[in-house]
Amino acid sequence: MPYWAFAWPGGQVLARFLLDQPQWVRGRRVLDFGSGCALEGLAAALQGASVLCADLDPQAAGLARRNAQANGVTVETTTEDLLGRDVDAEVILAGDACYEPALAQRVLPWLTAQAARGVRVLVGDPLRVPGALDGARRLSTYDASFDGDPRGLTVWPTHVLTL
Ligand SMILES: C[S@@+](CC[C@H](N)C(=O)[O-])C[C@H]1O[C@@H](n2cnc3c(N)ncnc32)[C@H](O)[C@@H]1O
Secondary structure, eight states, rough: GGGGSSSOOOHHHHHHHHOOGGGGGGTTTEETTTTOOHHHHHHHTTTOOEEEEOOSHHHHHHHHHHHHHHHTOEEEEHHHHHHHOSOOEEEEESSSSSSSSSHHHHHHHHHHHHHTOOEEEEEEEEETTTTTTTTTTEEEEEEOOOOTTTTTTTTTEEEEEOO
């Protein structure tokens, strides 16, 4: 399945976290980075955030818009690569954006730089890359369905962390 065709564990736990704790995003400008199907971005939009879903894949952008419509919310989308740029967002959601070492090495310094600018960064991650998120603060842990297993027969403990 393509990466945008299902909710990854990181996206699942961010969505659950935001539905449980709307104060993190309510009324804020939110960037869903590496949005895929955009489950976490939709959760933020449902809680009253204005959401930009960023994914390099145009099919992911189209799916994010369709999923938003199906859930009665609106999201903006972009296929621009925002890595390395300062973003106009108050909150960044990064669901499973560090699923392999090379990507984690590019994404985490940028997320850390955005956090240093005062952007609230929420990462959803099952810690696939050992050590990559050692410096992050854990906010919550949930059992999430393994990649592409929507029935939840295999679950992974997956964390919501902030940088
Ligand atoms: C593992 S999927 C996670 C999707 C979603 N966040 C979730 O948790 O279900 C990672 C996504 O990041 C996207 N991606 C990778 N590098 C990116 C970049 N530099 N900018 C935007 N999206 C990127 C991929 O196209 C893919 O859809």
